[in-house]
Amino acid sequence: MRLLSGHWRPLVAGAALAVLSVAAWPAAAQVDPLTPDEAFRFSARLVDAGTVEARFMIADGYYLYRDRIHFAVEPAGAGLSVPPLPEGTVKQDQFFGPVETYRGDVVVRLTLKDPKPGQMIVIAAESQGCADIGICYPPTVQHVALALPEAGKAPSATNPAPRRAWFN
Amino acid sequence: MTRLRLFILLTVGVLGLALGIGAAVWYRSAPDATALLALSLPDTQGVAQPLAQWRGKVLVVNFWATWCGPCREEMPEFVRAQHDLGPQGVQFVGIAVDKPALVAQFSKELDLNYPALIAGYDTVDLTKPLGNHLVALPFTLILDRDGHIVLAQVGPLKPGQLRSTLGNLI
Numbered sequence: 001m002r003l004l005s006g007h008w009r010p011l012v013a014g015a016a017l018a019v020l021s022v023a024a025w026p027a028a029a030q031v032d033p034l035t036p037d038e039a040f041r042f043s044a045r046l047v048d049a050g051t052v053e054a055r056f057m058i059a060d061g062y063y064l065y066r067d068r069i070h071f072a073v074e075p076a077g078a079g080l081s082v083p084p085l086p087e088g089t090v091k092q093d094q095f096f097g098p099v100e101t102y103r104g105d106v107v108v109r110l111t112l113k114d115p116k117p118g119q120m121i122v123i124a125a126e127s128q129g130c131a132d133i134g135i136c137y138p139p140t141v142q143h144v145a146l147a148l149p150e151a152g153k154a155p156s157a158t159n160p161a162p163r164r165a166w167f168n
Numbered sequence: 169m170t171r172l173r174l175f176i177l178l179t180v181g182v183l184g185l186a187l188g189i190g191a192a193v194w195y196r197s198a199p200d201a202t203a204l205l206a207l208s209l210p211d212t213q214g215v216a217q218p219l220a221q222w223r224g225k226v227l228v229v230n231f232w233a234t235w236c237g238p239c240r241e242e243m244p245e246f247v248r249a250q251h252d253l254g255p256q257g258v259q260f261v262g263i264a265v266d267k268p269a270l271v272a273q274f275s276k277e278l279d280l281n282y283p284a285l286i287a288g289y290d291t292v293d294l295t296k297p298l299g300n301h302l303v304a305l306p307f308t309l310i311l312d313r314d315g316h317i318v319l320a321q322v323g324p325l326k327p328g329q330l331r332s333t334l335g336n337l338i
Contacts, residue, residue, distance in 0.1 A: 033304070033322075035302060036302070065235070068235075093237070095234060095240065095277065096234075096235070128235075130236065130237065130238065133323060134238035134241075134306075134323040134324045135238060135304040135305065135306070135323045136233070136235070136236040136237070136238060136239070136304065136305045136306075137302065137303075137304055137305075138265070138289050138292070138303050138304075138305075
C-alpha cells in the first residue's frame with residue numbers, strides 16, 4: 001500500500017496515534033459555561049461615606065438564589081447593616097417550598113455602622129446560583145475594596161458603577 | 169525526486185511525528201479516577217463508605233445537592249436505571265455536597281435505591297482534572313468494571329446517553 005511505504009510512514013504513524021488517543025479519551029464535558037465570577041458579576045460603590053451600593057449583574061441564562069446571598073465587611077469593626085434583599089421571582093419547589101431567585105440586576109444598599117474617614121474597607125459578597133443549561137455552582141465569594149472618603153470629602157470615583165455594556 | 173518534494177515530505181513527516189508524540193503524551197496524562205475511588209465518605213448515618221467496595225461494578229458516580237434543581241431533576245432516571253440494571257452489575261453512587269439531614273429527607277422522598285454519601289467541596293475539587301473545571305453540579309462519571317472513566321458529564325445526563333453508555337458496559 002502506497003500510504004504505508006517510505007516517506008509517508010511518519011505521517012501515517014503520527015495521524016494514527018492521534019486518532020487512537022482521541023478515540024480513547026473519555027467523553028469530555030459538552031458544555032462551556034461561564035465561570036461564577038463572570039455569570040454573577042459583583043460590584044460595589046460608595047454612595048456616601050456610610051452607604052455602599054452592592055450590585056450583582058447576572059448574565060442572561062443564569063440565576064442566583066436569594067437566600068444564598070450574604071455580605072460581610074472587613075475590617076469587621078466598620079459594621080455592616082444589610083437590609084432585606086429585594087424580592088425575587090418565587091418558584092414552587094417540590095422539596096423546599098417557595099424558592100426565590102434573581103435574574104438580571106440585583107442592587108442592595110448596605111450601611112456601614114461605624115465608618116472611619118479615609119479607611120480602606122473590603123466588601124465580601126457570597127452568592128450561589130445556577131445556569132439554565134442545567135448546572136449549579138458552588139458558593140462563590142467576590143470582593144471589592146473601597147476607600148472611604150477623608151473627612152469632609154465626597155467619595156472618590158475609583159470604583160464607578162458598572163456598565164451594562166460589559167456583557168455585550 | 170526533487171529537493172522540493174523531499175523537503176515537503178520530510179516536513180510533513182516531522183509534523184506528523186510531532187502530532188503523534190503530542191497525542192501520545194496527552195493520552196498518557198489522561199485523567200483517571202484513582203483518587204476518587206480511594207475515597208471513603210460518610211453516608212447520611214455517618215458510616216464511612218469506601219468507594220472501593222464497588223470495585224468490579226459498572227459505577228455511576230453522581231455529584232449532586234438538594235438545592236441543585238438540575239441535579240434533582242435527573243435523579244428519578246438514576247433510580248429507574250439502578251432498578252433495571254443493578255442486577256447486571258451497575259451501581260449508582262450519589263455524592264451530595266449538602267447537609268446529611270436534607271440528603272436523608274430527599275432520599276426518602278425519592279425512594280433512592282442507591283447510596284447517598286456526604287462530601288464537601290474539597291471532594292468535588294477532585295473532579296476538576298476530570299473535566300469539571302468549575303466544580304459544578306451535577307457532575308457524573310461512568311466507570312467501567314476496571315475503574316476507567318468512560319464518560320464524564322458536567323450538567324444533566326440525557327436518559328438515552330445514560331442507557332446507551334451503560335448498555336455498552338454491562
